[in-house]
Amino acid sequence: MAVPDNDRVRSFLNEPAYKDATESSSVCNTRLVVERRLRLPFLDAQTGVAQSDCALWMARWQRMPGHTEGQLYSYPARRWRKRRRQYLMNDRYLGATRLREPAPEYGDAGEKNVNL
Secondary structure, eight states: OOOOOHHHHHHHHTSHHHHHHHHHHHHHHHHHHHHHHHHOSEEOTTTOOEEOOOOOOOOGGGOEEOSSTTOOEEOOOOOOOOOOOHHHHOTHHHHTTSOOOOOOOBOTTSOBOOOO
């Protein structure tokens, strides 16, 4: 299989019909994403999994030139951030099972009283 000529690819990308098709698909995809966000979280009946929002769509302003020969675009990597889990932030679940050490008792001289 031959590698396509870069000039042919660039001329195809500059055609008005191609630009109109990409713009209309971009508008359609944006509308679908907005509608999907309004319906989320969606509980899938078959799997029982709650679907959540994703960040698969990149905006046009995020496009950068390709890094290698034949690569048209490249996109910036998103920084991974760990999600905060609600059950980890709420201490009442952990409080019942966690063994807590009692506070030290101090006598008159400021020494710690140890009961054996």
